[in-house]
Amino acid sequence: MAAVHQKKKIEARPRNWFAPVALVLLRKEPSHGYKLMERLDEFGFEQTNLGTMYRTLRHMEEEGLCKSEWKTPEGGPARRIYSVTDAGEEYLAAWAEGCKRYRDVMDSFFRAYTSVL
Numbered sequence: 001m002a003a004v005h006q007k008k009k010i011e012a013r014p015r016n017w018f019a020p021v022a023l024v025l026l027r028k029e030p031s032h033g034y035k036l037m038e039r040l041d042e043f044g045f046e047q048t049n050l051g052t053m054y055r056t057l058r059h060m061e062e063e064g065l066c067k068s069e070w071k072t073p074e075g076g077p078a079r080r081i082y083s084v085t086d087a088g089e090e091y092l093a094a095w096a097e098g099c100k101r102y103r104d105v106m107d108s109f110f111r112a113y114t115s116v117l
Contacts, residue, residue: 018056019065020095021045023088026066030083033057057082065091 021043025036036057037048060066065088072078084092 017043018045018053019060020092022053022057022060022082023065023084023092026082027084027089027092030081032079032081036082060088064088 018040021040022036025031025039025042031039033050033054037050037053040048040053057066057068061068061082064085066082067085068080068082070078071081
């Protein structure tokens with residue numbers, strides 16, 4: 001009996017992508033978690049689980065990559081506003097350097113891939 005081949009959806013996004021993306025967004029504009037979640041669409045995150053995002057933010061805060069403080073806007077509920085720390089800036093710089101190296105490897109892959117088409 002012949003094997004049936006089904007196409008699988010392959011996720012090509014790098015692992016652990018959320019933390020650096022969140023830091024880039026927070027670097028641009030400190031914000032509360034829900035607003036941050038809405039902005040993740042810019043980077044292709046679809047239907048991010050709010051609980052997972054808040055756990056990750058807490059972990060990032062424990063690691064010293066971001067910090068938070070409670071702010072109460074006029075006429076609104078108190079919100080925890082997250083921002084990037086100096087350690088978060090260093091993490092981003094190292095991540096960006098790693099991404100540049102990864103991009104070079106990916107460029108080589110795509111050159112090789114397209115040359116055999």
